Amino acid sequence: MWQAGQGGWSSFWDAVSSPEAVAALKLSLTVSVLVALINAVTGTAIAWVLVRDRFRGQSLVNSVIDLPFALPTIVAGLTLLTLYGPNSPVGIDVAFTRTAVLMALLFVTLPFVVRTVQPVLLELDQEMEQAAASLGAGSFAVFRRIVFPNLLPAILSGVAMAFARAIGEFGSVVLISGNLPFKTEVASVFIFGRIESNDSVAAAAVSVLLLFISLGVLLAIGALRHYATRFDHA
């Protein structure tokens, strides 16, 4: 499917190493990594609050987590633009900045870590934590030595999915970022631009790169899933 990397290796390389392409790829990569890391923390925190805490409206919050799955990306972008862009009712304007890209990606990737961590947290034998407490471990030690190692595979799984989603994200970013080349243009928007101007080779080249990254992430997720259950079988 990606066979339009025709024109030979050199034009592929030229396309991929054009300053604009490099900038776009760099931006996509760095923001996606950042988003993945932020989600690791916030996703775990949200999952913890949903599983271990009890408060009113908890199941409503639980349902709301899936909103980014249900809401079209373009609408997500528009809503963020409305709230945090020019004419913002709360006076925050980050439109056309990298922060905007970050926020859009945080929106669409929100459910991933939460949803991978939740079932593991639910299944986690709380008696392990009680045993650790009876042996003298304080709350932080219990989290660090008992809970976290058992959650880590799930967190990593979620992080990988969030990263894969973030790096290819298009719809939510296209409005709020303004798509300024070298500033806020992400890889997917760059590809789109090249398609519109009929520069298939450049579009294909960067697509191929994104494709490889995606495949790499898929393999990583598969490997992580296997790693995750290694303590559960002899």
Next chain:
Amino acid sequence: MGIAARNVTKRFGDFTALDGVTVEVETGSLTALLGPSGSGKSTLLRVIAGLERPDAGTVLLDDRDVTGLPPQERGVGFVFQHYAAFKHMTVADNIAFGLTIRKRPKSEIRERVAELLALVQLSPFGDRYPAQLSGGQRQRMALARALAVEPSVLLLDEPFGALDARVRKELRVWLRRLHDQSKVTTVIVTHDQEEAMEVAERIVVMNEGRIEQEGGPQELYESPASEFVMSFVGPVNRLDGALVRPHDVEVAIEPNGATEEAMVERIVHLGFEVRVELVRADGAPLWAQLTRDQEQELELAEGQIVYVRPARATVFDH
């Protein structure tokens, strides 16, 4: 006094698990908390450990008031029914955990772990993971783990409940020996009266959040304080408002003044014992427990009419 729980009350919503319970356990003894599910025995154990906070009452360990203290600070060893093994750590690391938390030097930890592995007969398994061990081995590991920090009190919550019958019997014997060696104040929770009788020096029988009776195994069997205790601690027949132990039911071929007529419905051979299921003339069922020899002497057959007499019947006023 090794453990003293005084006037402990614990409620879960509408359900009262413990109702002003007072229990004292002597230092160095092995005591069993015996009762059916819902009797509050596990709850009491967890309150002593600090895993549950009582609504009222106090807990003293070695005469020290620990009622407000979290489990970390009580110095108790706790063993769970389903092992609560740290599945992401090796057996050795599991056992070392308490010492690791207390930041002991590595060499000390290694020595102690080796000692304990030998004590629980798991020496070749130090580098394995819990998932690779059998249930019985996992529980031995859990015990070693609890003992590693030299607790003043050892609490076991139905420790053999998840194991199969043969392993259970082995571990009971093993636990008794361990206690004889270590002399740590130990409390074991169980619903199995045979286990309690076999393992413990002193048994506390609980029912519906209260203590029914406390005493040695012999005492509870011979002099039960209530119907509940008598029927829980051993099998009973109910006859005319009295309780009769099956081995106190005398069976004879010929009547004599005090006997009643009954028909043999079924004879069940259980190895050394024989259970004879009978039905009286008025339709009331009962069963007698005879030894092999006794049964052979009588040469009983199904459908036969025999004459029974309770050698000893106990009546309780309610």
Next chain:
Amino acid sequence: MRRYGLRTFALGYLVVILLAPVAVIFYRAFEHGFWPAWHAVTTPDAKHAFLLTIELALIAVPLNTVFGVIMALLIVRHRFPGVGFVNAVVDLPLALSPVVVGFSLLLLYGRQGWFGHWLIAHGYRVVFAMPGMVLATIFVSLPFVVREVVPVLREIGTDQEAAASTLGSSGWQTFRRITLPAIRWAVGYGVVLTTARALGEFGAVSVVSGRIVGQTETLTIHVQAAYEGFDLVGAYAASVVLALLAVATLVLMTLLKPKEETR
């Protein structure tokens, strides 16, 4: 005390990132009243976009459902070499950028594409027309039914089906009476996810459709077009429609969710 801190942190994050933005859309759409919004969303172009979106979903969802169930059965019940590979391929749409998906379709079915070449010569337009959009929608919403059904199939095991066949039930009967009822909630949940994805698709369809107003514009594309054409009310109004569909989806998801997620 620490618990309240964590709770505030988690919920606060949700409000800032998730809830406030969505609330604002409704506010802005109806800022000038209900009727302007209504008019904006009932222009011929908007209506066409809406209908087109529904049409695409109506084609993609049933196809993916049937495909999904078959695929799930194959993956779980029939060990065949390359199962892992098939599994990965099914997951592919989740990892691919929608723009790349659209682009691939363009390359395959466009004028110079491998297949496009032949198809156009025979008078079939795929890209910049319905068929291309259908393909894009099918591809991006492909995995959901499979992924939901596979774990359920694994968990229920073959015992019930084996029992049924000893009692004389044929393959099809077993499927209809035993297997299907067992997986129906998973299928339902998968269908909801598939539909949501199909309705909300933007990137792939954008590329493949050429975004021809009034012809190959879906509702999501319409939102972008309206915004860029300074028809803000139109953009917000269309977004409200999509957001309402999303909320409906969320409600259905909550009802059909296979497992508990809070204690």
